[in-house]
Amino acid sequence: MRFVDEFRDPEGARSVADAIAATATRPWTIMEICGGQTHAIVRYGIDRMLPGGISLLHGPGCPVCVTPPGIIDAACALASRPEVILCSFGDMLRVPGHEQSLLAARTGGADVRMVYSPLDAVTLARENPAREVVFLAIGFETTAPTSAMAVLYAEQEGLANFSLLSSHVLVPPAMRQLLADPASQVQGFLAAGHVCAVSGYRDYHAIARQFGIPIVVTGFEPLDILQGILLCVRQLEDGAAKVENQYRRAVRHDGNRSARTAVKKVFKVQAQEWRGIGRIDASGLTLRSRYARFDALDRFAEVRVPRERQTECISGEVLRGIRKPDDCPMFGKLCTPEHPLGATMVSSEGACAAYYRYRRMPEHV
Amino acid sequence: MTARPAIYPSCPVPADSGERIEIGHGGGGKLTQQLIDRVFRPAFAVSEEDLTCDSAAIGRSNSQLAFTTDAYVVQPLFFPGGNIGSLAVFGTVNDLAMAGARAMAISAAFVIEEGFAMADLKRVVETMKSAAKQAGVGIVAGDTKVVERGKADGIYITTSGIGEIVSPGPIRPHAARPGDAVIASGDIGRHGMAVMAARESLGFEPPIESDCAPLFKPVQALIDGGIELHCLRDCTRGGLATALIEIARCAEVTIAIEQAKIRVCDPVRGACEILGIDPLYVANEGRFTAIVAGSDAERALTILQRYDHAAAIIGKVGEREGSTDAKIRTIGNTRALDLQTGEQLPRIC
Numbered sequence A: 001m002r003f004v005d006e007f008r009d010p011e012g013a014r015s016v017a018d019a020i021a022a023t024a025t026r027p028w029t030i031m032e033i034c035g036g037q038t039h040a041i042v043r044y045g046i047d048r049m050l051p052g053g054i055s056l057l058h059g060p061g062c063p064v065c066v067t068p069p070g071i072i073d074a075a076c077a078l079a080s081r082p083e084v085i086l087c088s089f090g091d092m093l094r095v096p097g098h099e100q101s102l103l104a105a106r107t108g109g110a111d112v113r114m115v116y117s118p119l120d121a122v123t124l125a126r127e128n129p130a131r132e133v134v135f136l137a138i139g140f141e142t143t144a145p146t147s148a149m150a151v152l153y154a155e156q157e158g159l160a161n162f163s164l165l166s167s168h169v170l171v172p173p174a175m176r177q178l179l180a181d182p183a184s185q186v187q188g189f190l191a192a193g194h195v196c197a198v199s200g201y202r203d204y205h206a207i208a209r210q211f212g213i214p215i216v217v218t219g220f221e222p223l224d225i226l227q228g229i230l231l232c233v234r235q236l237e238d239g240a241a242k243v244e245n246q247y248r249r250a251v252r253h254d255g256n257r258s259a260r261t262a263v264k265k266v267f268k269v270q271a272q273e274w275r276g277i278g279r280i281d282a283s284g285l286t287l288r289s290r291y292a293r294f295d296a297l298d299r300f301a302e303v304r305v306p307r308e309r310q311t312e313c314i315s316g317e318v319l320r321g322i323r324k325p326d327d328c329p330m331f332g333k334l335c336t337p338e339h340p341l342g343a344t345m346v347s348s349e350g351a352c353a354a355y356y357r358y359r360r361m362p363e364h365v
Numbered sequence B: 001m002t003a004r005p006a007i008y009p010s011c012p013v014p015a016d017s018g019e020r021i022e023i024g025h026g027g028g029g030k031l032t033q034q035l036i037d038r039v040f041r042p043a044f045a046v047s048e049e050d051l052t053c054d055s056a057a058i059g060r061s062n063s064q065l066a067f068t069t070d071a072y073v074v075q076p077l078f079f080p081g082g083n084i085g086s087l088a089v090f091g092t093v094n095d096l097a098m099a100g101a102r103a104m105a106i107s108a109a110f111v112i113e114e115g116f117a118m119a120d121l122k123r124v125v126e127t128m129k130s131a132a133k134q135a136g137v138g139i140v141a142g143d144t145k146v147v148e149r150g151k152a153d154g155i156y157i158t159t160s161g162i163g164e165i166v167s168p169g170p171i172r173p174h175a176a177r178p179g180d181a182v183i184a185s186g187d188i189g190r191h192g193m194a195v196m197a198a199r200e201s202l203g204f205e206p207p208i209e210s211d212c213a214p215l216f217k218p219v220q221a222l223i224d225g226g227i228e229l230h231c232l233r234d235c236t237r238g239g240l241a242t243a244l245i246e247i248a249r250c251a252e253v254t255i256a257i258e259q260a261k262i263r264v265c266d267p268v269r270g271a272c273e274i275l276g277i278d279p280l281y282v283a284n285e286g287r288f289t290a291i292v293a294g295s296d297a298e299r300a301l302t303i304l305q306r307y308d309h310a311a312a313i314i315g316k317v318g319e320r321e322g323s324t325d326a327k328i329r330t331i332g333n334t335r336a337l338d339l340q341t342g343e344q345l346p347r348i349c
Helices: A010-023 A035-044 A069-079 A090-094 A104-106 A118-127 A144-157 A172-182 A192-197 A201-213 A222-238 A257-266 A289-294 A315-319 A351-358 B031-046 B047-050 B084-096 B118-137 B190-199 B216-224 B239-251 B266-275 B293-303
Strands: A028-034 A054-061 A084-088 A112-116 A132-139 A162-169 A186-194 A217-220 A243-245 A267-274 A278-287 B056-058 B067-070 B102-114 B139-145 B155-165 B181-183 B230-234 B254-256 B288-292 B312-319 B326-331 B334-337
Touching: A010 B118, A028 A035, A028 A172, A028 A192, A028 A222, A035 A054, A035 A186, A035 A222, A035 A351, A054 A172, A054 A222, A054 A315, A054 B031, A069 A104, A069 A132, A069 A162, A084 A090, A084 A104, A090 A104, A090 A112, A090 A132, A104 A112, A104 B334, A112 B293, A118 A132, A118 A144, A118 A162, A118 B216, A132 A144, A144 A162, A144 A257, A162 A267, A162 A289, A172 A186, A172 A201, A186 A192, A186 A222, A192 A217, A192 A257, A192 B230, A201 A217, A201 A243, A217 A222, A222 A289, A257 A267, A257 A315, A257 B047, A278 A289, A351 B326, A351 B334, B047 B118, B067 B084, B067 B230, B084 B102, B084 B118, B084 B155, B084 B230, B118 B155, B181 B293, B216 B230, B216 B288, B216 B293, B239 B254, B239 B288, B239 B334, B288 B293, B293 B312
Parallel strands: A028 A054, A028 A186, A084 A112, A084 A132, A132 A162, A186 A217, A217 A243, B102 B139, B254 B326
Antiparallel strands: A162 A278, A267 A278, B056 B067, B067 B155, B102 B155, B181 B288, B181 B312, B230 B288, B254 B312, B326 B334
16 A cells, blocks of 8 residues: 555565664764554564664654543543533543543443544534533644634634643744653654644744754654654764654645644633643643533533543653653553553553553564 | 652542443443353353354354354444344354354344334344345344333344354364465455444545455355365454464464555555554454464465455464463564453544
8 A cells, every 4th residue: 555555564664774783983862752653663573673882762742642631630620521422532431530431431321422523523512412512632743723724613613512622732843842851861852744644844943952952753653763863873972963854745834724724713822731741831731712502611610620630550751752652660560551550551652551561572473 | 860759649549349331331342251251151151162253153063053142332323235134144144153053044133223113123134134145044033122211222122043053173263273364355454444334423534334245155265165264253342463362372372474465455554543542452343363373274265366466375373472362573572462441432633
C-alpha cells in the first residue's frame, strides 16, 4: 500500500539505522513527543536497531494519558444525568478517573457513546433534541480543530443541546516545561508530525534557540522515526540546534491555516492541568466567552472538576521521560491493561501499555 | 538527576468490581476467558478439551458426530457482504468444519424485538435459506420469541448444528506440535472492518465487504488430499491472533508467525491504519488457520490456494518458550502476541 509499505521496508530501515551508527560518536538522549511514535518504536523494535549510545525517552504526547482524572470524574457525573448523552473517542472511554471510567459508567446505566469525530456528536444532538449531548473534547492540536468545527456547526444550526467538556492541550508549552526541569535528560526532540501538520512548527524555533536543542518534526512510520533520529543525531554531533522537518509529505511550516483559524476563533489559551505532570501555563484551550453556552461546565454549573489526587504510580515520571515503564516495580505484575494503576497503562498509546504489549519477552528470540 | 519526590501525582486504581457484565466480556479476549473460567466452566463441568474446541465430538464408535452452538448479535444487522442471517448459518457450519465435520442439520432460535420490520425479518430468513443451500445443510428446527420494544436490539439469532466428522484423525487445538506449519486460508480483517465501517457510517470507497462464507469445502479438500491436519480454527471474534494464542495454550507450544506473510487487502489495511486497529485482532467470518504437519505444508497450501489465492504459510509451531503463546516477527523486532483486554477501540489521533 502506498505511503505505508515504503516506510516499513526492513532493508531501508536497516540502512538508516546503519547511518545513525556511523554518525554517532558519543551517547545522545532523544525524546519522541508523541504516543503514536512511542507505539511504533516499541512495536517495530526501532530502539533495538539503534547503536547502544542512543537512547530514546518517551514523551507526554498521549492525549488520553495526560487528561486529568478530574475531567473524567466530571464526565462521569454528567453522564449519570438522565438527560445527558456523553460521547467521546473510543480510547478515552476506558481511562479511569478517580472513581471509575466512562465504560464503567455505561455498564452502570449511563448513556455513554463512542464517536469517531466531534461532528458525530453534533449529529447526535440534532437527532436527539430532547437530550443534552456533551462531547468530552480531549487531545492535542490534532483534535482541537474538529472540536472547534463542532462548536461552529452547532452554532450555525442553532443547536441548544450541544456542549463540550473541553480538555484540549498544547505541545510546545509542555516541551518547555520538560526542558526547564533540572531532572530532564533530553538532548533532542522528535516533534509530533501530526500536531505540526495542524499547527505548523513556527513556535518550535524559539524553543530550539532558548534551550539550544535540535527539534526534528517527525512522522510515525518506522523509517520516518529512524530518519528523524538520524537528522537529530547529525545536529547533535555538529553542535547545531535547529528545527528540521523530516515529515515533509504532511507538514508545512505554517501548518493548516483553516484549522488554525477555526481553533483561534472558538478557543482561547489558558493554564491547564496535565495528568501526572501538573499545571502548565498557557498549555490548554478553553472556549471563548462568546461560545460559553457550548461549555458543559458553564451549562451544568453544579458539575465540578476535582483536583488530581496523589498516588504511588510513577506514570508522571514516565510521561516526563524521567523513568521508563519497566523501571516500575508494579509494571506487568500489579499493573496490567486489565488492572491499570495509571493512565499510561490504560491508553493504547500510553508508554506502559506499549511496553506491556510488545516488550514482555526476551530481546532476541 | 535530582532526587524524586516521595509521592508522584497520578491516577488511582480504577474500580473493577466484576459485579456486572461489561462489553469487553464479549470481545473474545482476556475478559471472555475469565468469564468462561469463572462462570461457565465450573457450572457446566465439561472437560477442558470440549471448552477449547469449536465443536464437541460426541459418540463412541468410529462414526463420530460434532455438535456446536453459537449466538449472533451484530449491529448493523445488514452490512456489505452479508447480514446476521448469513453469519448465523455460516458461523455454525464453520464451527463444525473446524472439527473436520460436514454439517448435517442446523436449528435456529430467534429473539425478535417488538416492532421489528417484517420485511427485514424476511430478508434475514431468505438469506439463511440461501446460505444453508450454499453450505449444503438443512435448517430443521427452530424457535421464535418476541420481547418488548427496547428489550433487544432488533433481532438475535442462535444456531446449533450437528455434523458428521469426516476426518480420519481428531482435529483439535491440542494436536498442534513443534514442526507444524501455520497456514492462513486467505487475507484477514474484512468482516470486522466491514461491520465497523457500516456501523459508524465511515463511508470507505469502495465499501469493505465481509468475507462471510462457508468453509467446509476447503477443509474437505485438505482431508481428501490426505493432508495430516492437526488443528483448524476459524478466525472469528478476536481475529487470527486470538485463534493462534488459544491453540498455542492448548497445545503448550509457541507459534511464530511473520508479519510480512500475512495478507491484508488494501481497503482493510487503510481502514485499520486510519482507526489505529490491528488487523490481527479483527474478526473474520470466512477465514481459518490450519495447523498441518510441516512436511505437508506446501501441498496443503496448493490445495487452499484453489479456494483463495491469498492463502499463505504464515509461520510455524515451535517448542514452548516460557509464557509466550505466539510471537510475530516485524522489522527490527520479534514481539509476543497477547490476548486483548476487551474490545479494540479506535485511537484518538
